[in-house]
Amino acid sequence: MSINSAMLAGVSGLVSNSSALAAISDNIANVNTTAYKRNQVNFANVVTAQAVKGRYSAGGVQAVTRQFVSQQGLIQSANSPTDLGISGDGFFIVTDKGPGLTSADARKFTRSGSFSVDADGYMVNDAKLYLQGWPYASDGTINVNPSDLNLMESINVKNLGAAVAATQNVMINANVNKTQAISAGEATYNAATRSMADWAVNQNPATGTQPDFTLEMNVIDSVGATHKFAVSFLKSDTPPNSWHSEIYAIPATDVTAGPSGQVAAGLTMFTADGAFDLANTTLFGALGAAAELNFAASGAVTTPRWANALGISASSIDLDLAKLTQYASASTVNAVNSDGANVGNVVGVEVSEDGIVSAIFDNSEVRKIAKIGLATFPNPDGLSPVSGNAYRPTIPSGEFVIKEPGVGGAGEIAASTLEASTVDLSAEFTGLITTQKAYSACSKIITTADQMLDELINIKR
Incomplete structure (x- = not known):
């Protein structure tokens, strides 16, 4: 009967609009929810088979929920x-x-x-x-x-x-004075028997040679401890633009190496323009050897090595001497920068x-x-x-x-x-009004269908 189908259509409208109200309520409630994606209830009509020509049977409406998950929030x-x-x-x-x-x-x-x-x-x-x-x-x-x-x-x-980073690179920015006079100690200097490292320990001219200029650098080992090393220079008379140089540990007991903790000794050369000349430098071994310091692990056989008592791993340190110069000005240290880090905790x-x-x-x-x-x-x-x-x-x-x-x-x-949430409050409130009106209209369908059924029942008295 068409009246029954009208009533059922009204019921389907109430149910569908209730779903729409629920979706709108969810959207409004989550207007401040991080990354919330709004939902929307769309409506699709339901068509029933018309058994008798000229008569219409209402099918009603069904709610179809749509999510806007792919919509990017602000x-x-x-x-x-x-x-x-x-x-x-x-x-x-x-x-x-x-x-x-x-x-x-x-x-x-x-x-x-x-x-x-x-x-x-x-x-x-x-x-x-x-x-x-x-x-x-x-x-x-x-x-x-x-x-x-x-x-x-x-x-x-x-x-x-904890985090520890051993030193791998040291950059030295310094100048040695080209006009430095040749000191008296240069004539008796010997890297093995009368070294600048020996002078640092006992300051005795009979056993050591006083350097003309010394700079210091810090090195961090594999367990986060800091060690001090000195680089000393003594002006040489031959060849031109050359300096006797040594690198040694302070204190000497930090390493097992040459006399008084000496880890490197040789000539540091400069060009006529005052730039560092690695190709002719012997401080790191053979001519042109890479400017690096290599320490074997504690307990190793080779030298130089870290002192056995330290119990630490091997280290390889690259020295950047590109900014080491020989100009006619006072010997000075501009900067000595090294990487590595002592023990640290997450912050x-x-x-x-x-x-x-x-x-x-x-x-x-x-x-x-x-x-x-x-x-x-x-x-x-x-x-x-x-x-x-x-x-x-x-x-x-x-x-x-x-x-x-x-x-x-x-x-x-x-x-x-x-x-941000993708909810637009103005659109949701507008939808709230239209949903409320649609719900009321559907209830009117049921009321009207009920009145018509009452008239039908009252035909026979």
């Missing part, structure tokens, strides 16, 4: 360096579990990048979902295999231990655009921890939402592909930013 500035926004396509890969992750543990996908560091050092967002990434090995390498999700681990930025975290998570130590060291991977889907709007503003794959969404940020169409990661 990237806004945030205060925390671990707040992460994705500029472009892709989702963070997260789990409900931090340590002990296995292939059986479900992975979820979210764009909610409000991450912080929990008590155990893991990066988790507001829904307590753990961020996944490819970990860096101890040798600084990383295995980025997009086809193997099990290579990714929950990122931990605290349980790293901060930073994330680069390509997803590299690094720990910052209080000794200025930066250590790479992991690289964030982003998952992309052929149809993000087909994802199924789960609690915590996250999603899981479905057949309509298609299989996910893991990509490095900024590679293969994946978006870039912006640190200290968050993606």
Whole structure:
């Protein structure tokens, strides 16, 4: 009967508009939820077969929910360096579990990048979902295999231990005075029996030679301890533009080497223009030998080596002497800069655009921890939402592909930013009004159909 179909059509309208109201309510409630994607209920008519010509049977309406997951929210500035926004396509890969992750543990996908560091050092967002990434090995390498999700681990930025970096490079910026007079000690100088290193220990002219100029540099070993080394110069009369030079440890007991901790001795040469002449310098061995110091490990047989009592690893230090000059001005040290770092602890975290998570130590060291991977889907709007503003794959969404940020169409990661909700309050309030009116109109259908049925029933009295 047409009246019955009209009543049922009214009921379907009430149900559909109730769903629309629920979606609008969800959108309004999440207007400030990070990376929330608005939902919308669209309506589709239902057509029934018309059995009798000239008569119409109402089919009603059905609600169809549409997600706008692929819609990019506004990237806004945030205060925390671990707040992460994705500029472009892709989702963070997260789990409900931090340590002990296995292939059986479900992975979820979210764009909610409000991450912080929990008590155990893991990066988790507001829904307590753990961020996944490819970990860096101890040798600084990383295995980025997009086809193997099990290579990714929950990122931990605290349980790293202390950081130490041994000195590998020293830059010396200094000048030795070209007009320096030849000292009396030059005539009796001998690097083996009357060295400048000996003078540094006992200051006795009978056993050592006083240098014309000395500079010092600090070297950090493999366990973070600092050692002092001196570079001394004594003006030579032959050949021209030459200086007797020695490098030695202070104190001498830090190394096992030549007399009084001497690790290198020879001539330092300069060109007629006053520039350092490595090709004719013998301080580091043969003519033109690389300007570097090599220390064997404690307990080794070769020399020079670190003292046995120190128990430390071998060191190789490159000396940059390009700014060592011989000009007609006072001998002076402008700068001695060395790399390396003493023992340091984690004080901060930073994330680069390509997803590299690094720990910052209080000794200025930066250590790479992991690289964030982003998952992309052929149809993000087909994802199924789960609690915590996250999603899981479905057949309509298609299989996910893991990509490095900024590679293969994946978006870039912006640190200290968050993606805003895509909800537009003006549109939602407008929808609230039209939904309310449509609901009222559907209720009128039922009221009118009820009155017509009452008239039909009252035909027979």
